[in-house]
Amino acid sequence: MPTARDRVRFGANYTPSQGWFHSWLDLRVDDARRDFEDLASIGLDHVRVFPLWPVIQPNRGLIRQRSIDDLTALIDAAAEFGLDVAVDLLQGHLSSHDFLPSWITTWHRASLFTDPAAREGIADYAAAVSRAVAARPNVFAITLGNEVNNLWPSNPTTLEQSHQWASDLVDVVRANAPDVLALHSLYDDAWYSPDHPFSPVSATDLGDLTTVHSWVFNGVSAIDGPLGPATTSHAAYLVELADAMAPDPSRRVWLQEVGAPLPDVPVAAAADFVERTVASVIDHPGLFGITWWCSHDVDRTLLDFPEREYDLGLFTTEHQAKPLALALADCIAAQREGVEPQPGRVAIVAAHDLRTDLHRRAKVAPGSAFHERWVTASSERSAAIVLPALADDTQHLAARSITRVADELSPGRALP
Amino acid sequence: MPTARDRVRFGANYTPSQGWFHSWLDLRVDDARRDFEDLASIGLDHVRVFPLWPVIQPNRGLIRQRSIDDLTALIDAAAEFGLDVAVDLLQGHLSSHDFLPSWITTWHRASLFTDPAAREGIADYAAAVSRAVAARPNVFAITLGNEVNNLWPSNPTTLEQSHQWASDLVDVVRANAPDVLALHSLYDDAWYSPDHPFSPVSATDLGDLTTVHSWVFNGVSAIDGPLGPATTSHAAYLVELADAMAPDPSRRVWLQEVGAPLPDVPVAAAADFVERTVASVIDHPGLFGITWWCSHDVDRTLLDFPEREYDLGLFTTEHQAKPLALALADCIAAQREGVEPQPGRVAIVAAHDLRTDLHRRAKVAPGSAFHERWVTASSERSAAIVLPALADDTQHLAARSITRVADELSPGRALP
Numbered sequence: 001m002p003t004a005r006d007r008v009r010f011g012a013n014y015t016p017s018q019g020w021f022h023s024w025l026d027l028r029v030d031d032a033r034r035d036f037e038d039l040a041s042i043g044l045d046h047v048r049v050f051p052l053w054p055v056i057q058p059n060r061g062l063i064r065q066r067s068i069d070d071l072t073a074l075i076d077a078a079a080e081f082g083l084d085v086a087v088d089l090l091q092g093h094l095s096s097h098d099f100l101p102s103w104i105t106t107w108h109r110a111s112l113f114t115d116p117a118a119r120e121g122i123a124d125y126a127a128a129v130s131r132a133v134a135a136r137p138n139v140f141a142i143t144l145g146n147e148v149n150n151l152w153p154s155n156p157t158t159l160e161q162s163h164q165w166a167s168d169l170v171d172v173v174r175a176n177a178p179d180v181l182a183l184h185s186l187y188d189d190a191w192y193s194p195d196h197p198f199s200p201v202s203a204t205d206l207g208d209l210t211t212v213h214s215w216v217f218n219g220v221s222a223i224d225g226p227l228g229p230a231t232t233s234h235a236a237y238l239v240e241l242a243d244a245m246a247p248d249p250s251r252r253v254w255l256q257e258v259g260a261p262l263p264d265v266p267v268a269a270a271a272d273f274v275e276r277t278v279a280s281v282i283d284h285p286g287l288f289g290i291t292w293w294c295s296h297d298v299d300r301t302l303l304d305f306p307e308r309e310y311d312l313g314l315f316t317t318e319h320q321a322k323p324l325a326l327a328l329a330d331c332i333a334a335q336r337e338g339v340e341p342q343p344g345r346v347a348i349v350a351a352h353d354l355r356t357d358l359h360r361r362a363k364v365a366p367g368s369a370f371h372e373r374w375v376t377a378s379s380e381r382s383a384a385i386v387l388p389a390l391a392d393d394t395q396h397l398a399a400r401s402i403t404r405v406a407d408e409l410s411p412g413r414a415l416p
Numbered sequence: 417m418p419t420a421r422d423r424v425r426f427g428a429n430y431t432p433s434q435g436w437f438h439s440w441l442d443l444r445v446d447d448a449r450r451d452f453e454d455l456a457s458i459g460l461d462h463v464r465v466f467p468l469w470p471v472i473q474p475n476r477g478l479i480r481q482r483s484i485d486d487l488t489a490l491i492d493a494a495a496e497f498g499l500d501v502a503v504d505l506l507q508g509h510l511s512s513h514d515f516l517p518s519w520i521t522t523w524h525r526a527s528l529f530t531d532p533a534a535r536e537g538i539a540d541y542a543a544a545v546s547r548a549v550a551a552r553p554n555v556f557a558i559t560l561g562n563e564v565n566n567l568w569p570s571n572p573t574t575l576e577q578s579h580q581w582a583s584d585l586v587d588v589v590r591a592n593a594p595d596v597l598a599l600h601s602l603y604d605d606a607w608y609s610p611d612h613p614f615s616p617v618s619a620t621d622l623g624d625l626t627t628v629h630s631w632v633f634n635g636v637s638a639i640d641g642p643l644g645p646a647t648t649s650h651a652a653y654l655v656e657l658a659d660a661m662a663p664d665p666s667r668r669v670w671l672q673e674v675g676a677p678l679p680d681v682p683v684a685a686a687a688d689f690v691e692r693t694v695a696s697v698i699d700h701p702g703l704f705g706i707t708w709w710c711s712h713d714v715d716r717t718l719l720d721f722p723e724r725e726y727d728l729g730l731f732t733t734e735h736q737a738k739p740l741a742l743a744l745a746d747c748i749a750a751q752r753e754g755v756e757p758q759p760g761r762v763a764i765v766a767a768h769d770l771r772t773d774l775h776r777r778a779k780v781a782p783g784s785a786f787h788e789r790w791v792t793a794s795s796e797r798s799a800a801i802v803l804p805a806l807a808d809d810t811q812h813l814a815a816r817s818i819t820r821v822a823d824e825l826s827p828g829r830a831l832p
């Protein structure tokens with residue numbers, strides 16, 4: 001863990017204000033420029049962008065150059081506003097909608113995680129898009145896809161298969177984009193759901209850093225939302241779980257998605273929710289960045305979204321900054337000169353090996369005794385988490401700036 | 417049944433030579449012009465065209481005007497070559513590939529045949545596209561979609577539900593395009609498969625004429641293909657079944673799809689297959705037209721098509737007319753002045769009521785005793801088929817130009 005670090009990055013998951021992601025079907029770069037102007041105005045330094053897989057690769061043998069050109073044009077437009085770009089490859093899943101090409105659905109039904117031909121096609125796609133976007137100087141990361149575990153159960157897989165799938169694709173990204181971060185992303189059932197066929201180990205072991213996505217409708221808002229400690233620290237909790245489980249103690253964690261969904265976080269509470277959420281993670285020594293979901297609301301003329309997806313934007317579709325955007329701007333301004341990472345951290349010991357005992361994942365889920373213990377231990381500053389086998393490993397603890405380990409029986413013991 | 421009739425129409429199902437239907441994603445009208453030039457050169461008078469539903473309506477609330485403009489631009493380009501146009505709405509299914517919007521798949525899984533919101537969305541789509549294309553003077557027909565029964569079983573339905581679905585959509589088309597033919601299309605499991613939840617009664621009762629699609633890989637080519645009587649008369653057999661079952665004896669039948677698939681019809685036999693197939697139906701008094709599947713081969717760089725789908729074109733992707741195109745051109749030239757419909761037809765009596773006894777559909781399928789009897793009775797000219805209850809209905813028989821009814825026991829008896 002570096003004692004000094006780069007400034008924490010702040011960004012937005014880019015949801016086009018006009019036509020949502022269907023705007024890829026006829027990209028108007030000026031519309032994107034107008035959106036990027038909004039995002040730059042509050043001090044964000046990056047956007048995460050989401051091409052639609054079946055638009056770029058409608059047939060396994062056809063990767064449409066024009067759509068790749070659209071993607072790079074969008075990236076270049078972001079650069080005009082000083083915004084760096086992270087690209088997600090396989091969308092795949094966006095706000096409850098799956099975009100899957102005809103060559104893996106219905107009459108061609110094949111699991112994209114396991115079918116050899118599908119995997120070959122996806123590898124071709126990942127290679128082509130990675131190559132194209134990595135040539136842009138403002139691209140800093142490529143993620144395999146947005147929460148690809150949402151593509152299950154429609155695409156069957158097992159823990160082993162989905163890990164291998166992601167591992168192989170990370171290799172494809174690295175081979176074709178050696179100078180950018182190669183990343184994997186999963187929503188939090190990977191961390192909390194015992195039977196879920198995607199492992200948090202894939203998140204902490206594959207790629208160049210760990211990404212976490214924090215959504216308070218997963219249980220924490222029912223505990224004490226909208227502004228209670230379990231709710232506003234959930235992002236930090238995931239960051240700590242990720243940090244605890246990484247084999248490399250210096251591995252960074254990117255809070256790649258966090259948002260303030262209705263009705264869990266009412267409009268009146270949104271600004272405070274932003275402030276407290278950011279405060280709970282900002283001084284984590286390994287934090288890479290915070291990327292809000294999402295940039296712009298979804299136009300109400302678009303139907304069939306879950307209600308909570310419409311109003312997640314920092315900005316309205318009419319480019320009005322919402323209170324939470326101003327709160328986020330304040331957070332960014334407050335740490336412009338950098339934030340000193342926590343120098344001496346307190347850790348609590350997990351009750352089981354989070355890496356191996358995946359059938360016990362529910363024991364760390366929101367509302368579990370462990371989660372409750374962590375929230376209590378984090379009342380002042382977010383507590384670190386340490387795996388049982390590493391609780392006495394002074395080298396590991398030092399590498400993570402942990403100076404004190406608390407266990408369930410004692411309030412904490414100082415390290416020798 | 418009119419004693420004189422319009423010339424039988426000849427056309428092609430238009431499969432773009434460049435990029436197949438993915439070319440809708442960035443339509444180049446000049447590519448279409450080049451394709452239409454091919455088709456006009458062999459004397460065809462129309463094309464049947466297939467927009468991709470999710471490209472036009474990616475969200476239930478979003479009907480993209482630019483894609484509708486692309487469709488009308490294609491229609492106008494066809495007009496430049498003297499080609500009239502039939503438009504299919506819901507693709508839906510094309511050559512084993514289903515194109516379904518994200519709002520009815522996976523997390524939004526709903527049967528497009530039965531879900532009220534999905535049906536409402538489809539009605540909006542059908543209305544918008546019908547209105548737009550009906551304004552073009554060379555559009556003569558709108559079909560609900562290409563073989564929509566291929567969208568089952570991924571979209572569950574029942575006989576009653578799929579009939580009602582089609583009936584409601586025919587009404588939408590008629591309301592928005594009152595001057596063109598409103599049509600329904602089904603592949604032949606509707607006629608032959610006892611448990612199939614789409615009825616031939618939907619084909620013969622809904623819309624302005626009955627469409628049939630003849631594919632010899634359904635069983636007939638195994639009987640005596642490629643040039644035996646069962647194989648080369650299969651199109652005529654479907655036309656006769658459709659004619660027999662229509663409540664309106666003057667209802668026309670459009671052989672909307674017929675093709676010469678490999679390996680059932682080897683290249684060397686294709687020209688003869690065309691000639692014999694056309695000969696078997698051309699003098700049917702109710703025949704509306706013959707539309708070959710398809711205009712152009714599928715480029716081999718496109719993957720995952722069933723092998724037989726690649727080489728069905730009248731033309732190669734390089735615009736070379738194949739032997740079957742020349743054979744079709746000869747057929748067209750031979751009947752340029754019109755064909756005298758059969759004046760006095762022989763009919764055989766169906767063994768059961770084809771409209772009501774749908775559980776007996778296998779009894780008229782390729783290879784059934786009835787089919788064999790019909791092929792034998794059609795050795796010189798395609799025999800008509802008459803339902804048992806109508807075998808003595810002289811008015812019905814006269815309306816269908818039937819002058820003799822044969823039954824199984826006697827070689828035929830003249831009508832009084």
